[in-house]
Amino acid sequence: xxxxxxxxxxxxxxxxxxxxxxxxxxxxxxxxxxxxxxxxxxxxxxxxxxxxxxxxxxxxxxxxxxxxxxxxxxxxxxxxxxxxxxxxxxxxxxxxxxxxxxxxxxxxxxxxxxxxxxxxxxxxxxxxxxxxxxxxxxxxxxxxxxxxxxxxxxxxxxxxxxxxxxxxxxxxxxxxxxxxxxxxxxxxxxxxxxxxxxxxxxxxxxxxxxxxxxxxxxxxxxxxxxxxxxxxxxxxxxxxxxxxxxxxxxxxxxxxxxxxxxxxxxxxxxxxxxxxxxxxxxxxxxxxxxxxxxxxxxxxxxxxxxxxxxxxxxxxxxxxxxxxxxxxxxxxxxxxxxxxxxxxxxxxxxxxxxxxxxxxxxxxxxxxxxxxxxxxxxxxxxxxxxxxx
Ligand code: RFL
Ligand code: PHB
Numbered sequence: 001x002x003x004x005x006x007x008x009x010x011x012x013x014x015x016x017x018x019x020x021x022x023x024x025x026x027x028x029x030x031x032x033x034x035x036x037x038x039x040x041x042x043x044x045x046x047x048x049x050x051x052x053x054x055x056x057x058x059x060x061x062x063x064x065x066x067x068x069x070x071x072x073x074x075x076x077x078x079x080x081x082x083x084x085x086x087x088x089x090x091x092x093x094x095x096x097x098x099x100x101x102x103x104x105x106x107x108x109x110x111x112x113x114x115x116x117x118x119x120x121x122x123x124x125x126x127x128x129x130x131x132x133x134x135x136x137x138x139x140x141x142x143x144x145x146x147x148x149x150x151x152x153x154x155x156x157x158x159x160x161x162x163x164x165x166x167x168x169x170x171x172x173x174x175x176x177x178x179x180x181x182x183x184x185x186x187x188x189x190x191x192x193x194x195x196x197x198x199x200x201x202x203x204x205x206x207x208x209x210x211x212x213x214x215x216x217x218x219x220x221x222x223x224x225x226x227x228x229x230x231x232x233x234x235x236x237x238x239x240x241x242x243x244x245x246x247x248x249x250x251x252x253x254x255x256x257x258x259x260x261x262x263x264x265x266x267x268x269x270x271x272x273x274x275x276x277x278x279x280x281x282x283x284x285x286x287x288x289x290x291x292x293x294x295x296x297x298x299x300x301x302x303x304x305x306x307x308x309x310x311x312x313x314x315x316x317x318x319x320x321x322x323x324x325x326x327x328x329x330x331x332x333x334x335x336x337x338x339x340x341x342x343x344x345x346x347x348x349x350x351x352x353x354x355x356x357x358x359x360x361x362x363x364x365x366x367x368x369x370x371x372x373x374x375x376x377x378x379x380x381x382x383x384x385x386x387x388x389x
Contacts, residue, residue, distance in 0.1 A: 003029040003119070005312060006139045006152040008127055009159030010039060010120055012102060013284030013301040015109035017156055017309055018118055019059055024313035029150055030120040031127055031141055033159070036110060039122075043189055043261045045102040046211050046219055047198070047295035049386035050095045052302045061108055069100035070212060074381065075198040077349075079367045081247045084199060092381035099198070101213045102298055129155055129168040133278030156308060157282040158301075161270070161289050169277040181267040181291060181346060182353050185209075185221040186228060188238055189261040194218035195253055200293075200349050201245050202367060207293075207350045208245035210254070218255070221292075223350050228264055235259050267291035269343050271335060274328035275304070281327055283308050288335050293349060294342035294384065300335055303389050307331050334387055341383040 005021055007014045010032030018028045032039065048056075048069070056062040073096055078084035090096050113120050125142040132155060139150045157165025166174070183206070194212030201208040206223035213219055220242050224233075235258060243251035270289040275282045284301030307330055311323035348366055352359065370376045 014158035020309035045298040095385040132280040203245040290342035296338040
């Protein structure tokens with residue numbers, strides 16, 4: 001097989017890249033390890049920056065998002081059962097954000113790929129990247145028992161944190177920055193009406209978050225120890241722990257019901273530098289992971305592939321490698337901005353096991369400062385809204 005860009009991974013990064021490249025007349029083949037059903041069953045992100053919505057809209061991918069997404073002006077923060085305060089992102093920086101599930105984005109991207117008859121191979125196995133630092137890289141893999149080779153000009157590694165692409169960058173070149181947090185998030189999806197606002201809660205029992213997928217579908221998370229077993233968390237226990245972490249008036253407003261999905265995610269910050277090597281370019285979770293506290297992961301995947309698609313389009317239109325050469329440097333500026341705010345919010349809002357009295361007091365006064373300072377709220381609003389691309 002032959003194509004211009006081989007894309008490893010059919011998550012949001014890989015499928016969106018393929019879509020944008022197609023709009024520039026650049027061909028690609030997407031190689032995805034899992035089945036389409038499995039990819040569509042993963043419940044993940046929910047909050048889209050305005051920039052992300054704008055990118056999807058510009059590529060004709062936002063019809064359903066515009067109908068079904070819920071636009072928010074800001075989010076609430078609440079601390080130790082006290083009164084909540086609203087960070088008014090729209091008022092401070094003139095940007096809004098939208099709750100719309102990543103699952104729906106995946107569906108919209110698959111539908112768009114089907115409409116243009118895109119080559120998206122699912123259930124591929126044993127993907128190997130060959131000669132990435134030469135001008136003629138290729139990818140070998142197995143598909144339904146057949147060994148195949150895909151010749152290409154470039155490889156886009158969009159295969160998530162546990163993918164194989166990043167490993168094709170030699171250890172002598174790759175620099176890794178990592179922070180692992182001593183807790184995870186237990187998330188529940190429930191067919192119940194959500195609270196009107198996204199609410200982040202810091203409570204002595206641990207962090208909690210109220211979010212939404214639609215007017216009839218809510219998404220909640222609580223901080224849990226890393227050794228937590230999901231079987232120990234029947235629905236009743238989850239709801240009572242969740243409510244215990246919110247102040248009375250919010251707890252009373254939470255509508256409980258059965259859960260339709262429950263999962264545990266560990267929290268980690270990770271950045272790989274550089275995000276390119278020879279003719280291999282990494283994008284999305286393949287290059288970086290953020291803890292979900294800042295709701296940035298999917299948004300970074302979208303900005304990475306926007307930069308990368310632009311650079312590849314410029315190469316094919318004008319033969320210029322200038323944007324490709326600068327891809328990692330440009331993408332990393334936005335990546336580190338989101339990595340930093342995700343780390344800041346994680347540190348501000350969680351209870352760290354073994355934190356000293358000093359750490360605890362400093363955190364409380366940081367929350368107090370944020371509550372009382374107009375300027376601190378503007379700064380957080382700017383970071384939560386995300387940088388322009
Ligand atoms: P993905 O989505 O992991 O997709 C990678 C794809 O590559 C495939 N793959 C391979 N394919 C071929 N060969 C191989 N060897 C392969 N290895 C892997 C995988 O099957 C998969 O289909 O990465 P991508 O595309 O970079 O997208 C990143 C986002 O999925 C991720 O950043 C977000 O979900 C993070 N995230 C959030 N981001 C937000 O912007 N806003 C949020 O509100 C938000 N909430 C969240 C989140 C992530 C969470 N979890 C579960 C980690 C909430 C949670 C709980
Ligand atoms: C979500 O709705 O899944 C969500 C919302 C806000 C976050 C993380 C996840 O910070």
